[in-house]
Amino acid sequence: MKALRFILSGKTACFRKPDVNVFAYFTYNNIHKPALLGMLGAIIGLGGHNQLFDKKKRLEVELKNSKGEEKKIVEKKLQEVDKELPQFYQELQHFKIAITPLAPSSNGYFNKKIQTFNNSVGYASDEGNLIVREQWLENPVWQILILDDGSDVFQKISEYLLGGKSVFIPYLGKNDHPAKIAEVKIVELLPFIKEQKLFSLFEEDKLKIAKSPSRGEPSYFFKEVSPIRLNEQHHFYEYANLVFTNHKIENENVEDVFSYEGNNYAFI
Known part of the structure; x- marks a missing residue:
């Protein structure tokens, strides 16, 4: 089994949550699958929302x-x-993708700061000047693995990323946050390594993990309700609890989990 692997990063990022309070817009901690599919669609020129x-x-x-x-x-x-x-979602929704938060995050969590700025376009406010507060991720980095499904669209994405080509500029949530794509290569995946931990985000209800990490290793357990697909009827996000932890998997048989360079990755 093969996969396309690359490092995705940026100085800042904002994957805005649809639920907003009166003070500020908040961001998901990690790039979610629909946003990642949208970025890949932009790279090869597919239409979006x-x-x-x-x-x-x-x-x-x-x-x-x-x-x-x-x-x-x-x-x-x-x-x-x-x-x-959207066209990108119609053509890319079948992809299986593994998302791994990297340094400076060692436990799945990135630093965030609230940014305040003016939105003075005419339709933003009757008064002509709207104060916007928005939470941004700082220096996020992810490893992305896309499972090779043998399709023409996978081959096209691989060609564009390996060749450093893009139809539209890729960004991390909004065009304020340009994306950097590096270390692109095709890699060989191996079967799941039993009794080992996962080095990617995974759906909580699909895998059973140990109650504590290996002896002598400080525990971390990051969990976030995150979008994993679009609802076909209403186009809303559908959500799942995604987990990033150093606790070992206790399942004997698992689906959509493969290893690369001795580490397990779950494809969602």
């Missing part, structure tokens, strides 16, 4: 200017667009 929104707006304008049978056809197209997922 903005393109889907623009398509819907064009059809709404067309609907206003149409009559009779033509209007019925446009209405049908508009209904289909409401159910349509």
Whole structure:
């Protein structure tokens, strides 16, 4: 089994949570799968949420200017667009991906700071100047592994990353946070190593782990409710508890877990 492996990093990142309090916007601690798929889609030129929104707006304008049978056809197209997922997600959602937080995070947690800035565009506020507070990750670094499924789109992503090419600029959540992609290579994966810990995020309900780490090793257990897919009907995030820990796996048989350079990685 082969996989595409690379190091993803940035000076800052913000993967904004949809639930917002009155003080600030908050970020997920790690890049989540839908965001990562969106970045890969941008690299090879696939359409995203903005393109889907623009398509819907064009059809709404067309609907206003149409009559009779033509209007019925446009209405049908508009209904289909409401159910349509972004192009990147349609083509990449089947990928299995392993995400590993790296230094300066040794336990899955990155430092965060609240940034305050003005949003003075006309539609941001009736007063013309909106104060925005947003939480940013500082110097995040991840190792990413993408399982080779033999598809043409995997080959295209591999070609672009290995060749340092990109159609759109990749960023970490927002275009304020450009992404750096380095150390890209195709690697060989081996079977899961029993009675060893995982070196990636994994879904809590799919694996059983020991109550304590190996003797003499300080314990860490990071858990976050994180998006893992888009809901096909409403396009909302669907969530899972993702864990990063140095406790060993107790399962005898596991799915979508492989080893690379002597370490286990779970593919979500």
